[in-house]
Structures are given as C-alpha cells and as structure tokens.
Amino acid sequence: MEINKIKYLILTIILILTICIQSIISNFLQYVSIVPNLLLIIVVVLGFINKNRTALIIGLIAGLLLDISSGSYLGLFTLTYMYIGYISSRFNRIFVKDNLTIMIILVSVSDIFYHMIVYTFSFLVRQRFDIPSYLVFIILPEILITIIFSVILYKPLIIFNKLCKFNR
Amino acid sequence: MQRKNRKNRFEIKTKNLLILCTFLCILSIGLSVFTKYDSSSISSTANIFLSPMKSGISFIGNGIIDLGKHFKLTSEIINENKELKNRYDLVMKENTELKKDSEELFRLKKELNMVDSSKYDFEVASVIGNDANNWFNMLTINKGSSDGIEVNMNVISNGSLVGIVTNTSPNSSIVRTIIDDLSAVSCVVQGNNNLLVLEGNLVNIKNGYLIAKDINYSAALNKGDKILTSNISKKFLPDIPIGYISEINKDEKKLTQTAKVVPTVDFNAIREVIVIKKQKETTDNNGNK
Numbered sequence: 001m002e003i004n005k006i007k008y009l010i011l012t013i014i015l016i017l018t019i020c021i022q023s024i025i026s027n028f029l030q031y032v033s034i035v036p037n038l039l040l041i042i043v044v045v046l047g048f049i050n051k052n053r054t055a056l057i058i059g060l061i062a063g064l065l066l067d068i069s070s071g072s073y074l075g076l077f078t079l080t081y082m083y084i085g086y087i088s089s090r091f092n093r094i095f096v097k098d099n100l101t102i103m104i105i106l107v108s109v110s111d112i113f114y115h116m117i118v119y120t121f122s123f124l125v126r127q128r129f130d131i132p133s134y135l136v137f138i139i140l141p142e143i144l145i146t147i148i149f150s151v152i153l154y155k156p157l158i159i160f161n162k163l164c165k166f167n168r
Numbered sequence: 169m170q171r172k173n174r175k176n177r178f179e180i181k182t183k184n185l186l187i188l189c190t191f192l193c194i195l196s197i198g199l200s201v202f203t204k205y206d207s208s209s210i211s212s213t214a215n216i217f218l219s220p221m222k223s224g225i226s227f228i229g230n231g232i233i234d235l236g237k238h239f240k241l242t243s244e245i246i247n248e249n250k251e252l253k254n255r256y257d258l259v260m261k262e263n264t265e266l267k268k269d270s271e272e273l274f275r276l277k278k279e280l281n282m283v284d285s286s287k288y289d290f291e292v293a294s295v296i297g298n299d300a301n302n303w304f305n306m307l308t309i310n311k312g313s314s315d316g317i318e319v320n321m322n323v324i325s326n327g328s329l330v331g332i333v334t335n336t337s338p339n340s341s342i343v344r345t346i347i348d349d350l351s352a353v354s355c356v357v358q359g360n361n362n363l364l365v366l367e368g369n370l371v372n373i374k375n376g377y378l379i380a381k382d383i384n385y386s387a388a389l390n391k392g393d394k395i396l397t398s399n400i401s402k403k404f405l406p407d408i409p410i411g412y413i414s415e416i417n418k419d420e421k422k423l424t425q426t427a428k429v430v431p432t433v434d435f436n437a438i439r440e441v442i443v444i445k446k447q448k449e450t451t452d453n454n455g456n457k
C-alpha cells in the first residue's frame with residue numbers, strides 16, 4: 001500500500017511538471033508556435049503499457065490536474081483523459097507491447113478525440129463552425145508535433161515505468 | 169485463496185470505478201455549465217503553487233536561449249552597435265525637439281486647465297507561461313494581487329495593447345490577449361474617430377491579422393491607418409495603440425465594412441509586459457459612477 005502511494009505521488013509530481021513545461025514550451029519553440037500535447041503522450045504511453053486500473057488512475061490524475069490548472073469546466077478534461085488512458089490500456093490485450101507504430105496511431109487518435117472535446121465545448125457552443133481551418137491550423141500541426149515528441153519520449157517513459165514498477 | 173480475498177476486500181472493480189468517476193465528472197461539468205458556479209477561484213488557488221514552478225522552468229529555459237545568443241558572431245554585434253549608435257543620435261535629436269514641443273504643450277494645457285492629473289501607474293511583469301493548449305491565447309505573468317494587480321487591468325507591451333487581466337492569484341495572474349477567440353475590443357481609427365470592434369479570431373490570427381467589424385459604411389478608411397482603443401470601451405483605457413489597417417472590405421449589403429488589422433505586438437515573442445494599474449471607471453445604466 002505504501003509503495004503504491006509513493007508511486008502515484010511521483011507520478012503526480014511528474015504530471016504537474018509536465019503541465020508547467022507544456023505551458024512554457026512555446027517560448028522555446030519560437031518558430032513553431034504550436035504546443036505539443038505532452039500530457040496526452042504520458043497518459044497514452046503509460047496507459048498502453050499498464051493494466052487498465054493503473055491506466056485509468058493515471059488518466060484521472062492527469063486530467064484532474066489540467067482541469068484544476070486551466071480548465072473552464074471542472075471535470076471535462078478529467079473525463080477525457082480518464083477515457084483516453086482506459087481505452088489505450090484496452091489495446092495492450094490486442095497488440096504486442098512495446099510497439100512504436102501502434103503507439104503513434106494511439107497518440108494521434110486520442111489527440112483527435114481530445115481536440116473534438118475542446119472544440120465542442122469551447123467553440124461549437126459559441127457557434128464557430130470553421131472546422132476545416134481549425135483542422136489545418138491547429139489540429140493537424142499539433143498531432144504532427146505530438147507524434148514527434150511521442151517518438152522522443154517513448155523510450156524514457158518505458159524506462160520510467162519500469163523504475164516505478166507500475167505494471168506490477 | 170487468501171490473496172484473492174484480501175484483494176477483494178480493498179478494491180472496487182475497475183469498471184465500477186470508471187462508471188463512478190464518469191458520473192462524478194458529468195455531475196461536475198453539469199454544475200459548471202448550468203449554475204453560475206465559477207471555477208476560476210480553483211485555478212487561481214492552483215496557480216499559487218504552479219506559478220513558482222513555471223517561473224523556475226521559464227527562467228532556466230530563457231537562460232539556455234540567452235546562452236545560445238551569446239555565441240552570435242562578434243562582428244555582427246559590432247555592426248549592429250554602429251547602426252544603433254547612429255540611430256541613437258538621430259533619436260536624441262528628435263527627442264530634444266519633441267521635449268520642447270511637449271513642454272510647450274504642457275504650458276498651453278496648464279493655461280487652459282486641461283492638465284491630466286491621472287497619470288497611470290505601471291507594474292512591469294515577465295511572461296512565465298502561455299496556455300497549455302493551442303485553442304486559446306492566454307498568458308501567465310509573474311505578478312499578482314499582492315503586487316496590486318486586479319482583474320480587468322490593461323496589459324501593454326512596447327506601447328501597444330496586449331490584453332486584459334482575467335484572473336489573479338497572489339503571485340501570478342492570467343492575461344487574455346486581444347488575439348484570443350473570446351476577445352473583443354472597441355476601438356477607433358486615429359484621425360477620423362470611426363468606431364469599430366476588433367475581434368480576436370483563432371483562424372485569422374494564424375494568418376497574422378485581426379478582424380475589425382461594424383465600421384460605418386461611409387467611414388473613410390485607408391491602409392495604414394492606426395487603430396487605438398476607444399473611449400467608449402468598458403474595460404480598456406482609451407488611446408492605447410493596437411495596430412494598423414492592412415486591408416479594407418466593403419460589405420455587400422452596403423451597411424458596414426470590415427477591415428483587417430495587423431497588431432503591432434508580436435504575440436509569439438512576448439517576454440515582458442507592463443500592466444497599467446488603473447481600471448477604467450465605468451458608469452452604470454443610470455449614468456452614475
């Protein structure tokens with residue numbers, strides 16, 4: 001029980017740091033002006049290589065932290081990330097673990113899902129219907145840069161997972 | 169067998185946990201949609217803890233970037249220095265002339281009792297974070313309510329409007345920039361005082377401009393006209409420059425015209441901003457202060 005608590009505490013700290021980095025990273029990627037969704041990468045990768053319960057809790061913590069730090073509807077991102085984590089953990093029954101291609105597909109699909117949620121709740125409700133432009137200017141670039149970062153972060157996250165023994 | 173029992177005693181099934189959390193989240197979302205419950209107090213509390221971390225990370229990152237800049241070729245810097253010195257001479261010359269003019273203006277205004285006693289108070293703040301999301305254009309700055317910053321104070325950079333403070337916590341505040349999709353600023357065209365509403369739009373700003381709407385059809389606009397905040401705006405102080413008109417489109421119905429406005433501030437590269445510590449005094453419907 002004690003070890004479990006420490007594991008999730010470490011995870012929470014890392015997720016908080018990720019949120020901070022994600023909100024600052026645009027200062028350093030000056031010529032890109034699109035922010036990669038690092039939090040999503042962590043939730044999907046750790047979700048995919050862990051049991052569904054752990055994945056659900058990781059998603060829950062990540063979403064809750066994002067909601068608290070910047071959300072307009074408390075609970076919206078919690079719900080989104082929780083399901084993203086849970087569903088990606090379901091996939092490790094079907095596919096072999098440690099597969100980068102599956103990971104990239106999962107990351108992009110869940111990024112699209114995330115964007116659909118954000119669009120629906122903060123743009124569709126204000127009657128903004130310019131979906132093609134949003135697709136070209138925001139969603140596709142972000143998916144691209146998120147995929148690049150997920151390739152970079154994939155191995156470190158697997159090592160982190162082994163160190164923390166989440167899959168036990 | 170024993171192990172199994174122990175497990176069952178402590179843990180809820182994962183599926184039930186999922187259903188429970190889903191239900192709680194939907195309840196919470198419903199609360200924030202249908203009631204007037206405001207979650208900004210939660211995020212401002214969270215920012216008390218997050219902002220020191222953000223400023224730490226941005227400090228380290230900026231340090232790395234600055235270090236990279238130090239390796240710029242020395243000859244380049246020398247040339248630049250020469251150029252800047254020349255420009256400095258020119259500016260100084262201009263400055264003395266302007267000072268003379270302004271002294272005269274001050275004297276004349278004094279004679280006419282028109283001296284504006286309410287000089288603005290400033291607070292310099294550095295940007296420690298943007299939004300963690302590509303859909304919004306918010307800035308986090310490292311000064312908060314303990315430095316006297318309040319919601320609805322105007323934020324400028326390089327003398328041009330950046331945005332407005334929307335949320336404060338003791339050591340940081342959040343600024344909604346004028347290019348955010350939710351932003352709308354009432355403005356005038358310098359010179360002919362035509363009123364217009366400048367709306368932020370996510371798609372247009374990716375192309376580098378803002379859209380000015382509701383301009384009188386008969387208003388004479390020119391490319392390059394300067395846009396300032398107007399006097400009738402509820403939250404923005406008057407006469408803060410925003411940008412320049414780059415294109416004018418007449419409406420087909422011949423009622424209004426729209427213009428594309430290029431903002432002066434480079435919103436991708438803001439490092440420091442100035443908060444004007446004065447809120448606009450607005451009157452209520454009865455005309456009372």
